[in-house]
Amino acid sequence: MTDTRVPFDDLVQMLAAIFLRQGLPEHIAGILAANCAACQRDGALSHGVFRIPGYVSTINSGWGQPEAMPVIDPGDGALIGVDARGGFAQVALDHARALLLDRVRAQGIAALSIRHSQHFSALWPDVEPFAENGLVALSVVNSMAVVAPAPGAAPVFGTNPMGFSCPRDGQPPYTWDQAASALAHGDVQIAAREGHMLPADAGVDAHGQPTGDPAKILDGGALLPFGGHKGASIAMTIEILAAAFTGGAFSAEVDWTDHPGARIPLTGQFLLVMDPSRGGTGFAARVAQLSDTVRAAGQQRLPGDRRHRIRADAQARGVALSPDDLTMLNSYL
Amino acid sequence: MTDTRVPFDDLVQMLAAIFLRQGLPEHIAGILAANCAACQRDGALSHGVFRIPGYVSTINSGWGQPEAMPVIDPGDGALIGVDARGGFAQVALDHARALLLDRVRAQGIAALSIRHSQHFSALWPDVEPFAENGLVALSVVNSMAVVAPAPGAAPVFGTNPMGFSCPRDGQPPYTWDQAASALAHGDVQIAAREGHMLPADAGVDAHGQPTGDPAKILDGGALLPFGGHKGASIAMTIEILAAAFTGGAFSAEVDWTDHPGARIPLTGQFLLVMDPSRGGTGFAARVAQLSDTVRAAGQQRLPGDRRHRIRADAQARGVALSPDDLTMLNSYL
Numbered sequence: 001m002t003d004t005r006v007p008f009d010d011l012v013q014m015l016a017a018i019f020l021r022q023g024l025p026e027h028i029a030g031i032l033a034a035n036c037a038a039c040q041r042d043g044a045l046s047h048g049v050f051r052i053p054g055y056v057s058t059i060n061s062g063w064g065q066p067e068a069m070p071v072i073d074p075g076d077g078a079l080i081g082v083d084a085r086g087g088f089a090q091v092a093l094d095h096a097r098a099l100l101l102d103r104v105r106a107q108g109i110a111a112l113s114i115r116h117s118q119h120f121s122a123l124w125p126d127v128e129p130f131a132e133n134g135l136v137a138l139s140v141v142n143s144m145a146v147v148a149p150a151p152g153a154a155p156v157f158g159t160n161p162m163g164f165s166c167p168r169d170g171q172p173p174y175t176w177d178q179a180a181s182a183l184a185h186g187d188v189q190i191a192a193r194e195g196h197m198l199p200a201d202a203g204v205d206a207h208g209q210p211t212g213d214p215a216k217i218l219d220g221g222a223l224l225p226f227g228g229h230k231g232a233s234i235a236m237t238i239e240i241l242a243a244a245f246t247g248g249a250f251s252a253e254v255d256w257t258d259h260p261g262a263r264i265p266l267t268g269q270f271l272l273v274m275d276p277s278r279g280g281t282g283f284a285a286r287v288a289q290l291s292d293t294v295r296a297a298g299q300q301r302l303p304g305d306r307r308h309r310i311r312a313d314a315q316a317r318g319v320a321l322s323p324d325d326l327t328m329l330n331s332y333l
Numbered sequence: 334m335t336d337t338r339v340p341f342d343d344l345v346q347m348l349a350a351i352f353l354r355q356g357l358p359e360h361i362a363g364i365l366a367a368n369c370a371a372c373q374r375d376g377a378l379s380h381g382v383f384r385i386p387g388y389v390s391t392i393n394s395g396w397g398q399p400e401a402m403p404v405i406d407p408g409d410g411a412l413i414g415v416d417a418r419g420g421f422a423q424v425a426l427d428h429a430r431a432l433l434l435d436r437v438r439a440q441g442i443a444a445l446s447i448r449h450s451q452h453f454s455a456l457w458p459d460v461e462p463f464a465e466n467g468l469v470a471l472s473v474v475n476s477m478a479v480v481a482p483a484p485g486a487a488p489v490f491g492t493n494p495m496g497f498s499c500p501r502d503g504q505p506p507y508t509w510d511q512a513a514s515a516l517a518h519g520d521v522q523i524a525a526r527e528g529h530m531l532p533a534d535a536g537v538d539a540h541g542q543p544t545g546d547p548a549k550i551l552d553g554g555a556l557l558p559f560g561g562h563k564g565a566s567i568a569m570t571i572e573i574l575a576a577a578f579t580g581g582a583f584s585a586e587v588d589w590t591d592h593p594g595a596r597i598p599l600t601g602q603f604l605l606v607m608d609p610s611r612g613g614t615g616f617a618a619r620v621a622q623l624s625d626t627v628r629a630a631g632q633q634r635l636p637g638d639r640r641h642r643i644r645a646d647a648q649a650r651g652v653a654l655s656p657d658d659l660t661m662l663n664s665y666l
Contacts, residue, residue, distance in 0.1 A: 078411040079441030079611050108412030109605075111442050113612055136578065153631030156623075164570050174573070176566040208631065227560025233509040233636050237497050239623055240507070245469065245607070247614035252626055272442075272605070274578070278412050279446055281580035290489075290572055293585055298486030298541065303566050 004326060005318030011037040011049075018052060018332045022059045024067055031090050035125050041319045043310035046186050047122040049325050054120060054263040056332060063262030064118050070095045078103050078110040081246070084117035089141065089269045092117055093126060100273060104135060108278040114269040115248035119143075123163025124177040124304070130273050131165035131173030134284070138164045139271040142242040145252040147181045148222040149232045152208040155222035158251035158265065159185055160238040166276070167284040174287055176303035180235035181223040188214045188223065201228075241270040337659055338651030344370040344382075351385060351665045355392045357400055364423050368458050374652045376643035379519050380455040382658050387453060387596040389665060396595030397451050403428045411436050411443040414579070417450035422474065422602045425450055426459060433606060437468060441611040446579040447602040452476075456496025457510040457637070463606050464498035464506030467617070471497050472604040475575040478585040480514045481555040482565045485541040488555035491584035491598065492518055493571040499609070500617040507620055509636035513568035514556040521547045521556065534561075574603040 006014075012033045019029035032055065040048030059066050065086030072095065073081035080100060084092040092114045103110035119141045130137035143158030157180065165175040182202045191198050192214035200212045206220030217223060225231030243250045248268020256262035276283035291302055314320065321329075339347075345366045352362035365388065373381030392399050398419030405428065406414035413433060417425040425447045436443035452474045463470035476491030490513065498508040515535045524531050525547035533545045539553030550556060558564030576583045581601020589595035609616035624635055647653065654662070 075441060075611065077440035077442070077611070079607065081612060107410035107440060108408060109410070109442060109444050111607070136573075149627050149630060149632040153627075156627050156630045164566070166573060174569075176570075178563045178566060226563045229636075230511045230559045230564075232632070233497075233511060236507075236623065236627065236635075237509075240469075240499060240620055244614070244616050244619035244623065245609055245612065247612050250619075250623060250626070274412065274444070276578055278408065278410070279414060279578065279580050281577070283577050286577035286583075287573055290569065290577065290583060293583070294482050294486075294489050294569065297482060297489045299482040299565070302569075303562075 003320040003322055006321055007318050008037060008041055008314065011040065011319050011321070014329060014333070015049070015052070018056070018329065021332065022056055024059070028067065028088065028091050031094050032088060035090050035121050037319065038125050039122055040321070041311055041314040042307040043314075044122050044124070044307060046184060049321065049329060051120055052329065052332065057261040058118075058120070058264045061256070061259040061261035063256050063259035064264070064266050066118065070114075072096050072099065074099060078107040080110065080112050082112060082114045084114055086116055086266060087118065089114050089117035089119040090121065090126070092269075093271065100271075101133075104273045104275050109272070109274045111273070112269075112271040113246040114271070115246040116266065117248065117269055118264045118266050119269060120264040122177050123161050124165065124175050124307070126269075126271065127163045127165040127177075128173055128175050131167045131175065134167050134275070134277065136166040136274040136276055137271065138162070139269060140238040140242050141269045142239050142248070142251045142265070142267045144254040144265040144267075146185055146223055147225060147235060148204050148208070149225070149236070150229065151204055151210045151224065153204075154208070156252050157181075157225070157232075157235040157239060158267070159223065160235050160242070160251070162234070162238060166287055168291060169284040169288040171288055171291065172304060172308040174291060174302065174304065178226075180225055180231055180238055182226045182231075183223060185223065188217050192218055242268045246270055336653040336655055339654055340651050341370060341374055341647065344373065344652050344654070347662060347666070348382070348385070351389070351662065354665065355389055357392070361400065361421065361424050364427050365421060368423050368454050370652065371458050372455055373654070374644055374647040375640040376647075377455050377457070377640060379517060382654065382662060384453055385662065385665065390594040391451075391453075391597045394589070394592040394594035396589050396592035397597070397599050399451065403447075405429050405432065407432060411440040413443065413445050415445060415447045417447055419449055419599060420451065422447050422450035422452040423454065423459070425602075426604065433604075434466075437606045437608050442605070442607045444606070445602075445604040447604070448579040448581040449599065450581065450602055451597045451599050452602055453597040455510050456494050457498065457508050457640070459602075459604065460496045460498040460510075461506055461508050464500045464508065467500050467608070467610065469499040469607045469609055470604065471495070472602060473571040473575050474602045475572050475581070475584045475598070475600045477587040477598040477600075479518055479556055480558060480568060481537050481541070482558070482569070483562065484537055484543045484557065486537075487541070489585050490514075490558070490565075490568040490572055491600070492556065493568045493575070493584070495567070495571060499620055501624060502617040502621040504621055504624065505637060505641040507624060507635065507637065511559075513558055513564055513571055515559045515564075516556060518556065521550050525551055575601045579603055
């Protein structure tokens with residue numbers, strides 16, 4: 001069976017209808033639908049329509065306050081607080097974006113501290129729009145305790161993704177979005193289902209022993225950070241910035257045992273935005289020059305290249321949905 | 334032969350005398366001496382007195398402008414530019430510190446963009462004092478092209494260290510300082526001298542093939558980033574923040590062929606400082622709680638623990654210098 005191609009706007013409408021049927025307000029349904037459809041459009045399939053059952057299951061579980069509107073603590077400086085009140089971080093970001101941009105233009109640098117927020121998507125949709133607007137953006141989110149700091153230890157950290165984007169002359173923004181864990185949790189679940197082994201440093205079993213067996217990682221074990229102790233320091237720093245700094249919960253504090261079906265951590269997000277034009281250094285041209293240097297040195301593919309290529313194809317031919325995707329989406333309509 | 338123990342202030346004076354003999358102004362000699370002595374005191378020996386011959390050799394080579402005083406572009410926002418004019422980044426930071434602290438207190442967040450600067454020390458001495466002052470600090474520096482983005486590629490990035498520090502109730506600041514490369518360049522030189530093999534993913538040979546042989550890495554090869562493609566994204570982002578954003582040189586642009594003996598890259602440094610009290614969330618207590626959780630989960634040692642323990646010992650008994658260290662230092666006096 002071949003994929004169906006759906007115009008992007010039609011996919012957004014279909015996903016918004018699903019969120020509306022779950023009782024979300026139109027404004028929030030629209031934000032989540034556009035975000036999820038953009039992931040599907042860009043071929044970031046682990047955060048595309050694949051996530052819809054998790055959204056629905058979580059909303060039905062009574063976990064969080066997915067219909068809540070965020071409350072902004074504007075402060076008088078370059079640091080803006082947002083209490084998402086149990087709602088989605090993307091809604092908080094949307095709500096605070098205009099103020100954040102005002103502060104960045106005025107100060108050259110500003111940050112958003114989002115607390116009590118749910119995040120179930122990729123990070124590049126949060127940061128890349130700032131780069132398309134000429135700005136540099138860096139964001140981190142903590143999640144739920146599935147990552148042990150080191151072999152022999154119990155899980156404390158979330159997979160804790162980090163995302164970065166900045167403008168680049170003549171090319172799409174330079175954008176990356178990566179977990180602080182060796183693998184995404186979804187990759188472990190897929191490997192367990194398909195019976196594949198993972199790299200030997202991907203995780204630990206229930207006794208803290210390193211293993212590449214996805215079943216052992218899922219059965220009381222844990223993932224490990226990427227890059228050994230250096231990645232562990234980054235994972236812990238993401239807990240500090242996304243939770244301690246914002247006032248959100250640590251990954252190890254997420255407790256949804258009273259909400260069967262809940263799958264979306266309720267933690268925090270930190271977002272830093274900077275204006276490179278303040279320095280007057282031809283920033284976007286310099287980033288393009290560096291990208292060219294890296295390609296010439298032998299690394300042909302940079303982060304985001306594949307996604308931007310798939311996006312261009314989707315803009316010409318429509319967004320790809322598999323027959324199973326369509327069946328699943330229709331089951332919620 | 335046992336180590337000699339020297340009072341910290343005496344070591345600072347000895348090192349300052351060496352820098353003065355190389356023709357540096359007293360103010361700059363004092364900053365570099367205190368920085369280098371602090372590394373030796375904390376047992377961070379790769380950045381302690383071991384570096385003195387590299388400082389002297391570089392100053393004598395005519396590279397950069399080690400005697401230059403930085404020029405601040407204060408701007409009117411939370412982003413401060415500093416042109417180090419070929420001098421040391423630590424001098425630029427010292428010069429701009431009061432203004433940076435004013436801006437952080439006023440805005441909640443501020444950053445320093447240092448360009449045309451030399452950096453030959455660890456990063457923790459730059460960030461930890463802010464944490465001792467109740468602030469959160471993150472800094473990155475690019476260096477010289479000794480790191481290939483991936484196997485099969487030529488070197489583009491520097492070892493590009495990143496450092497982070499934040500306050501922590503009842504314990505020293507949570508501080509880490511790590512290279513974006515799998516290993517520090519000095520570790521490769523030591524392994525080559527001692528004939529040790531390195532991990533198989535430490536670097537590539539002159540043909541771009543992965544190798545753990547330090548001689549092959551040094552003979553036309555390159556280091557690799559820590560943590561595979563994720564570490565490569567971080568290494569590239571450090572180039573972007575420390576060089577493109579500040580207006581400094583990329584690591585691949587450092588060219589000291591006309592200055593034999595020069596060993597200190599002339600690039601840029603980016604430093605972000607934030608005030609966690611703005612959120613009113615008991616930040617330092619939360620960081621202590623997270624540290625306790627990580628230790629209870631089985632990771633006994635956190636970054637900085639060993640260094641703070643050695644510091645306490647040095648404060649009681651003096652800073653340890655080996656007989657070879659003393660001979661070397663005296664040769665410059």
